[in-house]
Amino acid sequence: xxxxxxxxxxxxxxxxxxxxxxxxxxxxxxxxxxxxxxxxxxxxxxxxxxxxxxxxxxxxxxxxxxxxxxxxxxxxxxxxxxxxxxxxxxxxxxxxxxxxxxxxxxxxxxx
Amino acid sequence: xxxxxxxxxxxxxxxxxxxxxxxxxxxxxxxxxxxxxxxxxxxxxxxxxxxxxxxxxxxxxxxxxxxxxxxxxxxxxxxxxxxxxxxxxxxxxxxxxxxxxxxxxxxxxxx
Numbered sequence: 001x002x003x004x005x006x007x008x009x010x011x012x013x014x015x016x017x018x019x020x021x022x023x024x025x026x027x028x029x030x031x032x033x034x035x036x037x038x039x040x041x042x043x044x045x046x047x048x049x050x051x052x053x054x055x056x057x058x059x060x061x062x063x064x065x066x067x068x069x070x071x072x073x074x075x076x077x078x079x080x081x082x083x084x085x086x087x088x089x090x091x092x093x094x095x096x097x098x099x100x101x102x103x104x105x106x107x108x109x110x111x
Numbered sequence: 112x113x114x115x116x117x118x119x120x121x122x123x124x125x126x127x128x129x130x131x132x133x134x135x136x137x138x139x140x141x142x143x144x145x146x147x148x149x150x151x152x153x154x155x156x157x158x159x160x161x162x163x164x165x166x167x168x169x170x171x172x173x174x175x176x177x178x179x180x181x182x183x184x185x186x187x188x189x190x191x192x193x194x195x196x197x198x199x200x201x202x203x204x205x206x207x208x209x210x211x212x213x214x215x216x217x218x219x220x221x222x
Binding site: 031033040041042043044045048050055056058090092094096097098099100101102103104105 | 154155157208210213215217
């Protein structure tokens with residue numbers, strides 16, 4: 001299985017809602033990432049998990065809360081988001097020293 | 112974190128011509144440099160990568176060069192085809208973690 005699977009593909013949520021994005025990979029990669037991508041912009045690193053431990057938080061607001069339940073799963077919990085948080089959220093994974101493999105992304109709209 | 116600059120932001124070439132995209136990075140600890148192609152509405156996908164102990168790498172019509180001293184690397188696409196039209200991102204990484212992306216180049220190949 002050479003895929004990073006993200007669910008849902010699309011999500012519309014209100015500013016008072018709580019939702020979660022999910023990411024799964026079965027390639028044995030030990031590093032997993034969350035990126036945020038706005039239209040016509042590069043992916044922007046949010047979080048890095050290495051061996052299921054949070055290793056990097058790029059000063060992301062606390063309304064975004066990552067979780068890595070096991071080596072194959074990565075979640076991003078969303079709470080009290082703002083309209084400017086609307087974006088494509090990309091999950092990626094990598095083996096040590098190799099390229100990041102991206103999922104198809106979740107297109108999030110905050111209304 | 113790492114700062115990656117990418118030029119040009121847009122590039123139009125005639126089919127069959129070559130395209131060159133250039134990137135510079137700031138952190139001398141970066142040692143791995145992948146290039147991604149992102150088509151509209153799709154995820155970034157790796158097209159080629161290079162490590163800091165290599166000066167050049169080629170894969171069919173695509174080549175990447177790296178100058179560690181000057182901290183810059185370039186993507187070369189020869190014999191361009193309309194299907195090469197996409198946004199291209201360079202990235203810099205330390206040991207395959209913390210991938211930081213350049214600002215992107217929108218390439219249009221004119222038939």
